[in-house]
Amino acid sequence: MYIKHVREVKEEEVNYEGSINAKIQWLITKDVGANHFAMRRFIIKKDGKIPKHQHDWEHEIYMLSGRGVVGIDEEEVEVDKDMFIYIPPNKPHWFRNPYNEDCIFLCLIPYK
Amino acid sequence: MYIKHVREVKEEEVNYEGSINAKIQWLITKDVGANHFAMRRFIIKKDGKIPKHQHDWEHEIYMLSGRGVVGIDEEEVEVDKDMFIYIPPNKPHWFRNPYNEDCIFLCLIPYK
Numbered sequence: 001m002y003i004k005h006v007r008e009v010k011e012e013e014v015n016y017e018g019s020i021n022a023k024i025q026w027l028i029t030k031d032v033g034a035n036h037f038a039m040r041r042f043i044i045k046k047d048g049k050i051p052k053h054q055h056d057w058e059h060e061i062y063m064l065s066g067r068g069v070v071g072i073d074e075e076e077v078e079v080d081k082d083m084f085i086y087i088p089p090n091k092p093h094w095f096r097n098p099y100n101e102d103c104i105f106l107c108l109i110p111y112k
Numbered sequence: 113m114y115i116k117h118v119r120e121v122k123e124e125e126v127n128y129e130g131s132i133n134a135k136i137q138w139l140i141t142k143d144v145g146a147n148h149f150a151m152r153r154f155i156i157k158k159d160g161k162i163p164k165h166q167h168d169w170e171h172e173i174y175m176l177s178g179r180g181v182v183g184i185d186e187e188e189v190e191v192d193k194d195m196f197i198y199i200p201p202n203k204p205h206w207f208r209n210p211y212n213e214d215c216i217f218l219c220l221i222p223y224k
Contacts, residue, residue, distance in 0.1 A: 001198075001199065003198075004196060005194055027174075027196050028196060034170060034172060036148065062139075062174075084139050106174060
Protein backbone atom coordinates (compact mmCIF):
# COMPACT_ATOMS: atom_id res chain seq x y z
CA MET A 1 0.00 0.00 0.00
CA TYR A 2 1.33 3.46 -0.86
CA ILE A 3 0.25 5.75 1.97
CA LYS A 4 1.78 9.02 3.09
CA HIS A 5 1.07 12.30 4.82
CA VAL A 6 1.33 15.57 2.88
CA ARG A 7 4.08 16.75 5.26
CA GLU A 8 6.30 14.03 3.76
CA VAL A 9 6.07 15.52 0.25
CA LYS A 10 8.26 18.42 -0.80
CA GLU A 11 6.67 21.70 -1.81
CA GLU A 12 7.95 22.97 -5.17
CA GLU A 13 7.46 26.39 -6.71
CA VAL A 14 4.77 26.45 -9.37
CA ASN A 15 6.87 27.14 -12.46
CA TYR A 16 4.17 28.47 -14.74
CA GLU A 17 5.43 31.90 -15.82
CA GLY A 18 4.13 34.75 -13.69
CA SER A 19 3.15 32.57 -10.75
CA ILE A 20 3.77 34.17 -7.34
CA ASN A 21 3.68 32.59 -3.86
CA ALA A 22 2.31 29.36 -5.29
CA LYS A 23 3.55 25.90 -4.34
CA ILE A 24 2.76 22.44 -5.67
CA GLN A 25 3.11 18.98 -4.15
CA TRP A 26 2.87 15.95 -6.44
CA LEU A 27 1.11 13.40 -4.23
CA ILE A 28 0.17 10.47 -6.48
CA THR A 29 1.84 10.04 -9.85
CA LYS A 30 3.04 7.48 -12.40
CA ASP A 31 6.05 6.95 -10.13
CA VAL A 32 3.83 4.86 -7.83
CA GLY A 33 1.98 3.19 -10.69
CA ALA A 34 -0.93 5.61 -11.08
CA ASN A 35 -1.12 5.56 -14.86
CA HIS A 36 -4.48 7.25 -15.46
CA PHE A 37 -4.37 10.51 -13.49
CA ALA A 38 -2.20 12.45 -11.04
CA MET A 39 -3.12 13.99 -7.68
CA ARG A 40 -1.43 17.30 -6.86
CA ARG A 41 -1.90 19.69 -3.90
CA PHE A 42 -1.53 23.45 -4.36
CA ILE A 43 -0.82 26.07 -1.71
CA ILE A 44 -1.40 29.67 -2.77
CA LYS A 45 -0.25 32.08 -0.09
CA LYS A 46 -1.53 35.58 0.60
CA ASP A 47 -1.30 37.71 -2.54
CA GLY A 48 -0.21 34.67 -4.48
CA LYS A 49 -1.43 33.79 -7.96
CA ILE A 50 -1.20 31.49 -10.94
CA PRO A 51 -1.87 33.64 -14.02
CA LYS A 52 -4.36 32.93 -16.79
CA HIS A 53 -3.38 29.95 -18.90
CA GLN A 54 -4.93 27.05 -20.77
CA HIS A 55 -4.11 23.55 -21.96
CA ASP A 56 -5.85 20.61 -23.59
CA TRP A 57 -6.46 18.64 -20.38
CA GLU A 58 -9.07 19.11 -17.69
CA HIS A 59 -8.80 19.87 -13.96
CA GLU A 60 -10.75 18.30 -11.11
CA ILE A 61 -10.31 20.54 -8.07
CA TYR A 62 -11.33 20.19 -4.41
CA MET A 63 -10.86 23.05 -1.93
CA LEU A 64 -9.20 21.77 1.25
CA SER A 65 -8.85 24.97 3.26
CA GLY A 66 -8.71 28.74 3.14
CA ARG A 67 -10.33 30.87 0.48
CA GLY A 68 -9.37 31.92 -3.00
CA VAL A 69 -10.57 33.25 -6.31
CA VAL A 70 -10.74 31.04 -9.38
CA GLY A 71 -11.21 32.51 -12.82
CA ILE A 72 -12.40 30.86 -15.99
CA ASP A 73 -12.94 32.57 -19.33
CA GLU A 74 -13.82 36.10 -18.12
CA GLU A 75 -15.54 35.12 -14.86
CA GLU A 76 -14.16 35.03 -11.29
CA VAL A 77 -15.72 33.10 -8.40
CA GLU A 78 -14.75 33.06 -4.73
CA VAL A 79 -14.20 29.55 -3.41
CA ASP A 80 -13.69 28.07 0.03
CA LYS A 81 -13.50 24.77 1.90
CA ASP A 82 -15.45 21.82 0.50
CA MET A 83 -16.20 23.40 -2.86
CA PHE A 84 -15.20 21.52 -5.99
CA ILE A 85 -14.65 22.63 -9.54
CA TYR A 86 -14.48 21.01 -12.96
CA ILE A 87 -12.47 23.00 -15.49
CA PRO A 88 -12.85 21.53 -19.00
CA PRO A 89 -9.93 21.22 -21.44
CA ASN A 90 -8.92 24.35 -23.37
CA LYS A 91 -10.64 26.80 -21.00
CA PRO A 92 -8.50 29.76 -19.92
CA HIS A 93 -8.32 29.77 -16.10
CA TRP A 94 -6.38 31.32 -13.22
CA PHE A 95 -6.15 31.40 -9.43
CA ARG A 96 -5.42 34.13 -6.91
CA ASN A 97 -5.52 34.54 -3.15
CA PRO A 98 -6.20 38.05 -1.86
CA TYR A 99 -6.98 36.70 1.64
CA ASN A 100 -4.82 36.20 4.73
CA GLU A 101 -5.06 32.42 4.98
CA ASP A 102 -3.35 30.00 2.61
CA CYS A 103 -5.65 28.77 -0.16
CA ILE A 104 -5.08 25.01 -0.38
CA PHE A 105 -6.66 22.70 -2.93
CA LEU A 106 -6.26 19.39 -4.69
CA CYS A 107 -6.02 19.52 -8.48
CA LEU A 108 -6.10 16.28 -10.43
CA ILE A 109 -5.16 15.89 -14.08
CA PRO A 110 -5.27 12.99 -16.53
CA TYR A 111 -2.23 11.38 -18.06
CA LYS A 112 -2.76 11.49 -21.82
CA MET B 113 -17.50 26.70 -14.97
CA TYR B 114 -18.94 23.80 -12.98
CA ILE B 115 -18.53 24.71 -9.33
CA LYS B 116 -20.48 23.48 -6.33
CA HIS B 117 -20.32 22.90 -2.59
CA VAL B 118 -20.52 19.35 -1.22
CA ARG B 119 -23.71 20.29 0.68
CA GLU B 120 -25.42 20.58 -2.73
CA VAL B 121 -24.75 16.92 -3.59
CA LYS B 122 -26.97 14.15 -2.29
CA GLU B 123 -25.51 11.48 -0.03
CA GLU B 124 -26.31 7.96 -1.24
CA GLU B 125 -25.85 4.69 0.63
CA VAL B 126 -22.78 2.77 -0.47
CA ASN B 127 -24.39 -0.24 -2.11
CA TYR B 128 -21.48 -2.64 -1.98
CA GLU B 129 -22.83 -5.68 -0.11
CA GLY B 130 -22.13 -5.64 3.61
CA SER B 131 -21.46 -1.90 3.79
CA ILE B 132 -22.75 -0.25 6.98
CA ASN B 133 -23.11 3.45 7.81
CA ALA B 134 -21.26 4.41 4.64
CA LYS B 135 -22.35 7.19 2.28
CA ILE B 136 -21.08 8.32 -1.11
CA GLN B 137 -21.40 11.59 -3.00
CA TRP B 138 -20.55 11.64 -6.70
CA LEU B 139 -18.98 15.10 -7.11
CA ILE B 140 -17.44 15.19 -10.60
CA THR B 141 -18.51 12.65 -13.22
CA LYS B 142 -19.06 12.11 -16.94
CA ASP B 143 -22.35 13.99 -16.51
CA VAL B 144 -20.37 17.25 -16.42
CA GLY B 145 -17.96 16.16 -19.15
CA ALA B 146 -15.23 14.63 -16.99
CA ASN B 147 -14.43 11.68 -19.23
CA HIS B 148 -11.17 10.43 -17.72
CA PHE B 149 -11.85 10.00 -14.00
CA ALA B 150 -14.54 10.57 -11.38
CA MET B 151 -14.31 12.35 -8.01
CA ARG B 152 -16.37 10.84 -5.18
CA ARG B 153 -16.57 11.75 -1.47
CA PHE B 154 -17.16 9.07 1.16
CA ILE B 155 -18.50 9.50 4.69
CA ILE B 156 -18.06 6.52 6.99
CA LYS B 157 -19.80 7.06 10.29
CA LYS B 158 -18.95 5.58 13.70
CA ASP B 159 -18.81 1.78 13.45
CA GLY B 160 -19.34 2.02 9.71
CA LYS B 161 -17.50 -0.09 7.17
CA ILE B 162 -17.05 -1.05 3.53
CA PRO B 163 -16.07 -4.74 3.52
CA LYS B 164 -13.12 -6.30 1.73
CA HIS B 165 -13.51 -6.23 -2.05
CA GLN B 166 -11.43 -5.80 -5.18
CA HIS B 167 -11.78 -4.66 -8.78
CA ASP B 168 -9.57 -4.03 -11.78
CA TRP B 169 -9.32 -0.25 -11.34
CA GLU B 170 -7.22 1.80 -8.94
CA HIS B 171 -8.17 4.27 -6.17
CA GLU B 172 -6.60 7.62 -5.41
CA ILE B 173 -7.71 8.62 -1.91
CA TYR B 174 -7.27 11.80 0.15
CA MET B 175 -8.36 11.97 3.81
CA LEU B 176 -10.40 15.13 4.41
CA SER B 177 -11.33 14.74 8.07
CA GLY B 178 -11.74 12.34 10.96
CA ARG B 179 -9.89 9.08 11.31
CA GLY B 180 -10.36 5.61 9.91
CA VAL B 181 -8.74 2.29 9.18
CA VAL B 182 -7.91 1.22 5.65
CA GLY B 183 -6.99 -2.34 4.85
CA ILE B 184 -5.18 -3.75 1.85
CA ASP B 185 -4.25 -7.40 1.32
CA GLU B 186 -3.85 -8.51 4.96
CA GLU B 187 -2.62 -5.21 6.40
CA GLU B 188 -4.55 -2.44 8.22
CA VAL B 189 -3.33 1.14 8.67
CA GLU B 190 -4.88 3.98 10.66
CA VAL B 191 -5.35 7.11 8.59
CA ASP B 192 -6.28 10.69 9.38
CA LYS B 193 -6.52 14.16 7.85
CA ASP B 194 -4.13 15.01 5.02
CA MET B 195 -2.98 11.46 4.40
CA PHE B 196 -3.30 10.06 0.90
CA ILE B 197 -3.36 6.53 -0.43
CA TYR B 198 -2.84 4.84 -3.76
CA ILE B 199 -4.56 1.45 -4.03
CA PRO B 200 -3.50 -0.39 -7.20
CA PRO B 201 -5.95 -2.36 -9.37
CA ASN B 202 -6.89 -5.86 -8.21
CA LYS B 203 -5.76 -5.37 -4.60
CA PRO B 204 -8.29 -6.48 -1.96
CA HIS B 205 -9.10 -3.49 0.28
CA TRP B 206 -11.59 -2.34 2.91
CA PHE B 207 -12.45 0.59 5.16
CA ARG B 208 -13.79 0.84 8.69
CA ASN B 209 -14.34 3.57 11.25
CA PRO B 210 -14.15 2.50 14.91
CA TYR B 211 -13.84 6.15 16.04
CA ASN B 212 -16.41 8.71 17.15
CA GLU B 213 -15.92 11.23 14.35
CA ASP B 214 -17.03 10.71 10.77
CA CYS B 215 -14.22 9.46 8.52
CA ILE B 216 -14.45 11.54 5.33
CA PHE B 217 -12.29 11.06 2.25
CA LEU B 218 -12.13 11.67 -1.46
CA CYS B 219 -11.76 8.58 -3.64
CA LEU B 220 -11.11 9.03 -7.36
CA ILE B 221 -11.40 6.30 -9.96
CA PRO B 222 -10.65 6.14 -13.69
CA TYR B 223 -13.26 5.68 -16.37
CA LYS B 224 -12.16 2.69 -18.41
